[in-house]
Structure formats: structure tokens, C-alpha cells
Amino acid sequence: MALPAALSKRDPGSGNSMRQPQFIRSNTFHWALAVAGVFAVFVTVLFGFIYWQIDDYLTARSDAVITAQMDGIAGLSPDRRRDAMDERLREDPRGVQISAIFAADGHRLTGNIESLPPLLRIDAPAQSTDIIRIDRNGREHQVIRAVARRMRNGDVLVLGRNVDEAGEISHVVGQALGLGLLPGFFLCLLAGAWLSVRAQKRVEEVNQRVQRIIAGDLRERLPHRTVDEPFSRLAVIVNGMLDEMETMIHALAGVGNDIAHDLRTPLTRARLSLERGRTNARTLEQLQAVADKAITGIDQSLTIITALLRLAEIENSRRSAGFGSVALDEMLREVCDIYEPIAENKKVGLHVRVTHRLMVRGDRDLLLEAVANLVDNAIKFTPEGGRVDIELLRGDSETIVRVADTGCGISEHERDAVLRRFYRSDKMRHTPGVGLGLSLVAAIVKLHGFRLAISSGSGCRVEIICPDREDGKKGPLARLTKAGQAAGS
Amino acid sequence: MASVSGKRMIPGLRNAGTANAFAAVENELMVKVLLIEDDSETAEEITAELADRGFDVEWSANGIEGLDKARALRPDAMIVDRLLPGMDGLTIIEALRKDQMRTPVLVLSALGAVDDRVRGLRMGGDDYLTKPFAVVELIARIEALLRRPTESRETTLRVGPLELDLIERTAKRGDRVIDLLPREFRLLEYMMQRSDQLLTRAMLLEEVWNYKFVPATNLVDVHMGRLRHKVDGPDEAPMIHNVRGAGFILRAAP
Numbered sequence: 114m115a116l117p118a119a120l121s122k123r124d125p126g127s128g129n130s131m132r133q134p135q136f137i138r139s140n141t142f143h144w145a146l147a148v149a150g151v152f153a154v155f156v157t158v159l160f161g162f163i164y165w166q167i168d169d170y171l172t173a174r175s176d177a178v179i180t181a182q183m184d185g186i187a188g189l190s191p192d193r194r195r196d197a198m199d200e201r202l203r204e205d206p207r208g209v210q211i212s213a214i215f216a217a218d219g220h221r222l223t224g225n226i227e228s229l230p231p232l233l234r235i236d237a238p239a240q241s242t243d244i245i246r247i248d249r250n251g252r253e254h255q256v257i258r259a260v261a262r263r264m265r266n267g268d269v270l271v272l273g274r275n276v277d278e279a280g281e282i283s284h285v286v287g288q289a290l291g292l293g294l295l296p297g298f299f300l301c302l303l304a305g306a307w308l309s310v311r312a313q314k315r316v317e318e319v320n321q322r323v324q325r326i327i328a329g330d331l332r333e334r335l336p337h338r339t340v341d342e343p344f345s346r347l348a349v350i351v352n353g354m355l356d357e358m359e360t361m362i363h364a365l366a367g368v369g370n371d372i373a374h375d376l377r378t379p380l381t382r383a384r385l386s387l388e389r390g391r392t393n394a395r396t397l398e399q400l401q402a403v404a405d406k407a408i409t410g411i412d413q414s415l416t417i418i419t420a421l422l423r424l425a426e427i428e429n430s431r432r433s434a435g436f437g438s439v440a441l442d443e444m445l446r447e448v449c450d451i452y453e454p455i456a457e458n459k460k461v462g463l464h465v466r467v468t469h470r471l472m473v474r475g476d477r478d479l480l481l482e483a484v485a486n487l488v489d490n491a492i493k494f495t496p497e498g499g500r501v502d503i504e505l506l507r508g509d510s511e512t513i514v515r516v517a518d519t520g521c522g523i524s525e526h527e528r529d530a531v532l533r534r535f536y537r538s539d540k541m542r543h544t545p546g547v548g549l550g551l552s553l554v555a556a557i558v559k560l561h562g563f564r565l566a567i568s569s570g571s572g573c574r575v576e577i578i579c580p581d582r583e584d585g586k587k588g589p590l591a592r593l594t595k596a597g598q599a600a601g602s
Numbered sequence: 603m604a605s606v607s608g609k610r611m612i613p614g615l616r617n618a619g620t621a622n623a624f625a626a627v628e629n630e631l632m633v634k635v636l637l638i639e640d641d642s643e644t645a646e647e648i649t650a651e652l653a654d655r656g657f658d659v660e661w662s663a664n665g666i667e668g669l670d671k672a673r674a675l676r677p678d679a680m681i682v683d684r685l686l687p688g689m690d691g692l693t694i695i696e697a698l699r700k701d702q703m704r705t706p707v708l709v710l711s712a713l714g715a716v717d718d719r720v721r722g723l724r725m726g727g728d729d730y731l732t733k734p735f736a737v738v739e740l741i742a743r744i745e746a747l748l749r750r751p752t753e754s755r756e757t758t759l760r761v762g763p764l765e766l767d768l769i770e771r772t773a774k775r776g777d778r779v780i781d782l783l784p785r786e787f788r789l790l791e792y793m794m795q796r797s798d799q800l801l802t803r804a805m806l807l808e809e810v811w812n813y814k815f816v817p818a819t820n821l822v823d824v825h826m827g828r829l830r831h832k833v834d835g836p837d838e839a840p841m842i843h844n845v846r847g848a849g850f851i852l853r854a855a856p
Contacts, residue, residue: 450784452819481812
């Protein structure tokens with residue numbers, strides 16, 4: 114809260130908003146307010162439209178009525194006309210009817226209009242006009258709908274109807290507006306406030322849990338209900354992520370322990386020899402021997418660190434910018450060439466079988482490292498007299514690099530484990546190595562979007578499966594060009 | 603220990619005459635090396651080691667000062683740390699290259715990332731060494747930079763009794779024909795171009811086999827063992843020497 118407080122000090126205007134309840138400042142509430150506003154405008158427009166429609170309808174109806182009456186009265190004889198007019202006025206308790214007969218010279222013969230309205234067009238359809246109405250109560254200016262017709266004897270007959278009822282209607286409409294709109298508007302605001310408070314509460318709840326997670330309680334999860342609502346779904350998603358992260362963190366902690374252990378062994382040896390050398394060494398040669406031992410130990414630790422960093426580098430790498438076309442056939446021959454003397458020294462037969470020229474898209478150095486690692490491993494774990502085969506095969510829309518040996522193999526339950534960092538099979542405990550080789554291969558293979566398959570033939574068989582890329586033309590993962598050059602070892 | 607033995611075996615100081623740098627040493631015109639490194643302890647070690655080998659070392663702990671010194675002193679070689687206060691190591695190299703200074707530069711870095719290495723070399727660095735490194739490795743690389751083989755039109759390489767015909771792809775030691783596999787030929791060619799020079803395993807891996815990583819098995823030793831077996835006959839004086847903990851040297855004279 115320190116920050117908002119500081120802000121309010123600087124800006125007195127924002128001090129007010131600080132005192133407002135939290136929900137009024139919330140986004141949810143603002144939205145509700147906006148919706149209520151739009152609702153109000155909509156209702157007003159709607160009522161206006163209804164009013165206009167009703168007014169129109171009433172006018173049209175009264176026009177039809179007075180026109181019909183005019184037709185009726187006009188067909189009567191002059192005397193009867195006057196009676197009919199008077200009759201019409203008598204039967205009008207609400208005083209909305211207007212009728213009058215004016216003589217040709219313009220003076221009123223009968224009726225409740227003071228004089229013939231000058232703007233009233235004669236023999237025209239019903240129209241609005243201003244008149245002065247006279248009756249027992251006196252004179253009154255009114256706007257009416259009226260129709261005027263000149264009779265054969267020159268008299269002008271005026272029939273009209275006061276349409277001020279529209280005013281009443283507008284009053285009623287206004288009332289309805291007030292009664293309907295205002296509660297609706299406030300309901301909107303209330304709903305907005307409620308939703309806002311509710312969201313606020315849930316955010317606060319989540320915040321508390323998250324704070325606990327930040328504080329280190331990795332088992333804490335966000336609250337969610339079984340109802341299918343966005344907030345709960347979000348919580349479930351986040352919880353899933355937290356599960357994944359918890360597993361990862363535990364795995365990392367495990368790796369950390371492994372690293373610590375693997376580093377401690379050579380470092381302990383280095384320390385011991387230095388300590389003993391310091392006390393016991395009498396000659397320069399003895400001291401040098403001790404230093405040599407210590408350097409070896411430290412170099413071993415450094416090798417592990419370098420390998421780990423390299424692994425992390427490859428695993429985190431998203432780059433494929435440095436990718437180019439790599440001729441796997443050439444690469445395999447190269448690897449074979451390099452490792453041949455090593456295999457020979459160990460009396461292991463190393464053979465490469467490459468029949469086609471196959472290209473993949475990738476980083477040559479990394480792929481070479483991967484294959485070299487596999488071959489290195491294969492030779493290491495193959496007993497004397499055994500053989501290691503490097504093959505380049507073409508499957509259905511995939512290219513396969515296979516390294517098979519006649520060594521001890523990898524048992525079913527160990528297959529996933531060997532890809533883990535620092536894993537060394539019990540059978541191999543006595544074999545030197547850092548135990549990161551296969552994880553490195555796995556990381557490189559993953560970076561390229563290839564697959565690693567471990568199976569057992571007569572010994573162990575590891576395959577790097579490079580599926581063809583879909584966009585066939587650009588960088589075809591495997592371009593098959595029969596080179597017809599079968600390669601020996 | 604490694605560095606001590608390496609020091610003793612570095613040939614240049616005694617077998618001078620094969621390269622300008624070492625002729626210069628003999629003429630009391632010491633080879634000038636500029637070291638730009640911000641960690642004073644590392645710098646001290648490197649300076650001491652280089653001074654032991656007869657180099658005239660100038661040290662600068664700051665990028666900007668380092669660049670000024672490089673322009674003023676015109677050193678024969680430079681060792682530049684990648685991350686420096688004041689100015690980045692690569693920026694220094696770039697600036698020098700813009701000034702048309704072709705001084706060979708060895709880039710030091712704690713950043714081992716492959717991309718970084720490539721960038722370092724592209725910016726004009728001549729070689730790249732990742733921390734932590736063995737001092738022998740550093741010295742060997744500096745000497746290699748100072749004695750880079752010049753482009754020659756010679757089709758035959760000669761080191762002592764050893765003769766390599768690059769056209770015919772044949773090798774002879776005296777009158778004895780040495781039967782070499784292509785990979786052995788490549789290795790011997792590289793070594794003959796750099797005779798009397800310490801070649802570390804990492805250098806050989808990078809240059810001869812184009813390996814950008816250190817394999818688990820000691821590949822270099824096995825290959826070198828085979829080559830040595832062929833080059834040095836049973837009753838001949840050995841020419842390929844193993845420097846313990848450091849690498850190998852091909853020497854003209856036994």
C-alpha cells in the first residue's frame with residue numbers, strides 16, 4: 114500500500130478515489146456502469162419510438178373518424194347539418210370535438226370555433242391547425258386535427274378533434290419510463306458492484322495462495338469450484354502448470370544432488386591428495402605427483418561442469434538459424450574413420466553401412482557430436498571381439514541413423530533412465546565416464562525435432578529417427594539421391 | 603604440473619629461427635603481448651606465465667584503456683576477455699579491425715555457448731578459449747597465433763628427415779616410405795606445418811577433425827599413437843613427442 118499512498122500525496126485529486134470503496138474502482142464495476150448507461154439510453158430510445166408510433170396511430174385514427182363524419186354530415190341538407198353539428202358537440206362530454214359552420218362571408222353560423230382558421234385549407238385532407246375554441250367556459254387556444262369542406266351553398270363546414278391526448282400518453286409513457294428504467298438501471302449497478310466484489314474476493318483469495326507459493330509452499334494450489342466458469346477453468350489450468358513445475362523442481366533438485374555428488378567425488382580426491390602431499394611430500398617430485406593428482410581431480414570436476422553447461426545450452430537452445438543441410442552419409446563415414454583405431458585397439462569391429470546419400474536439416478557439429486557419442490558409448494560397452502555397426506537407413510518418410518553393438522544392452526526398465534543425467538547402469542559402474550553422454554544425445558536429437566529409439570538386438574541398438582519435413586521442397590529432411598556408392602567400413 | 607612441463611617443452615625459445623616471433627626473442631626484441639582481462643588474479647597468473655616464456659606482457663583491466671594501449675603499443679598478439687568493464691571485448695576487436703590492425707587476437711570467455719564462440723570469431727577474433735582453461739592451452743594457442751603458417755606454394759613439406767608430398771600424398775622418412783591412411787596423412791600434414799610447436803589435444807580436435815567438442819574417449823592419443831608408430835621406426839630417433847598433460851610436438855631434431 115506504500116506506493117498508492119505516496120501517489121495520493123503527490124496528487125490530491127487521487128486522494129478521493131482512495132477513499133472510495135474498492136469495488137467502485139474495479140474494472141468490473143466500470144463495465145457494469147457502462148452497461149447500465151447503454152441500457153438507459155436504449156430504453157429511452159425505445160420509449161421514444163413507442164410514443165411516436167402511438168401518436169402517429171392515434172392521429173391517423175382520429176383523421177379517419179373526422180373525415181368519415183364530414184362525409185356523413187356533408188351529405189345532409191343544410192338544416193339537418195346544423196342539428197347534426199350540435200348533436201355532435203352535445204355528445205362530447207370530454208370536450209375534444211370541434212365543429213363549426215361558417216357562412217360564405219366567413220361569419221360563424223354555429224359551432225365552437227371563434228373564427229375560420231386562416232391557414233386551414235378547405236377541401237383538403239385532415240391537417241393540423243390552430244383554432245380558438247369557445248364554449249361556456251370561455252376562449253381557449255388549441256391545436257387540433259381538422260378537416261374543412263365548402264358546401265354547395267357556400268358554407269364552410271369544419272370538423273375537428275383535439276389531439277392533446279398525445280400529451281397524456283407521453284405522460285403515461287414517461288411514468289412507465291421512470292418506473293421501468295430507474296429500477297433496471299440500479300439493478301445493473303447493483304449487479305456490477307456485486308460481481309466486482311465477488312471477483313475482488315476471489316482475486317484476493319488467489320493472491321493469498323500465490324503468496325504462499327512464492328514463499329516456498331510448492332504444494333499450495335489455487336481454489337476452484339466444480340462449476341464450469343472461466344475463473345475455475347483458469348484456476349485448473351494454473352494448477353496444472355503448478356503440478357508440472359513442482360515435478361520439475363523436484364527433478365531439478367534431484368539433478369542438483371547428483372551433480373553435487375558427482376562433483377564431490379573428484380574434488381574430495383583432489384583435496385585429500387593435496388592435504389596429504391602438504392604434510393608428507395619431501396621432494397619436488399613427490400609434490401609434483403601430488404599436484405598432478407589434484408589437477409586430474411579438478412579437471413574431472415570441470416569436465417562435468419562443462420558437460421552440464423553444454424547440455425543446458427543445447428536444451429535451452431531454440432535456434433535453428435544455424436541449421437543447414439547435413440550429409441549424414443559423409444558424417445557417418447567420418448565418425449567411423451575417427452573411431453576405427455579406437456575400436457581396433459579394443460578389438461571391436463567397427464563397420465559403417467551407408468548405401469545412399471541422405472541429407473537432413475540440422476547443425477552439423479551437434480549431429481556429429483550426437484553420433485560420436487553413440488559410437489563412443491557403443492565401443493565402450495562392447496566387450497572384446499564384439500562389433501559395432503553404424504547404419505544409415507531409409508524408412509517410410511524418415512531417415513534412420515542406427516548404432517548397434519553386441520554389448521551388454523540396455524534392459525527394458527533402464528531405457529528411460531539412461532537418458533537421464535548422470536545415470537549409469539549398475540553394470541557400468543566400473544566403466545569411466547561422466548554419465549551425461551546419452552542425455553546430451555537426447556537433447557541434440559530433441560533440438561532437431563528428431564526421435565531417439567533404444568531397443569535391443571544382439572546388444573544395444575540406438576536409433577536417431579529423422580522424420581522428413583512436411584514442406585517437402587524447402588530443406589527436405591531427407592533427399593534421396595542414389596549415389597550408388599556402397600560404403601564399406 | 604602441466605604448466606611446468608609445458609613450459610619446459612615449449613620449443614620456440616630454444617629452437618628459434620623457425621618463426622619470426624622467436625627470432626625476435628633471440629634478438630632481445632621481445633614479443634609484445636597485450637592482455638586485456640578484468641580479473642586481476644587471472645591476469646597475474648597469465649602475465650607471470652607469459653613472462654616466464656620470454657614475452658613482454660602489458661596488462662590492462664579495462665576495455666577502453668585496453669583499446670588505447672592496443673593502438674599505442676601495436677602488440678604482436680592480444681589476449682582479450684569477452685566481458686570487460688568499459689568496453690566489450692568483441693567491440694575492441696571490431697574497432698581494431700576497422701583501424702586495419704591485423705594483430706592476432708585470442709578471445710577468452712566464460713561464456714561457452716557455441717553461438718558466442720562463432721560470434722567471437724566472426725567479429726575478428728582469431729581463436730577462442732573458454733574459461734576455465736589450462737595455462738598450457740593458452741600459451742600453445744598464443745604461440746600458434748604468432749607462428750601461423752604462411753600461405754606457401756610448396757607442394758612438399760619437410761621437417762628434418764621427414765618429407766610429405768602433398769600432390770602424390772606420399773610420406774618418407776629418409777629413404778623409408780611411410781604408408782599412411784588418409785586421416786593419418788592429414789594429421790601429419792597439420793603437424794609438419796607447425797613443427798616445433800606444442801599442439802594441444804583440443805587444437806588437434808578442432809583443426810584436424812573439425813570436432814567442436816571434447817569426446818569422452820581420448821581420440822587424439824589413439825590417433826597420435828598410430829601415427830607415431832609409423833613415423834618413428836624402432837631404431838629411429840623419435841620425432842613426435844608427447845608433452846604430458848599438454849599435447850604433442852613434432853620436432854625436426856631429436
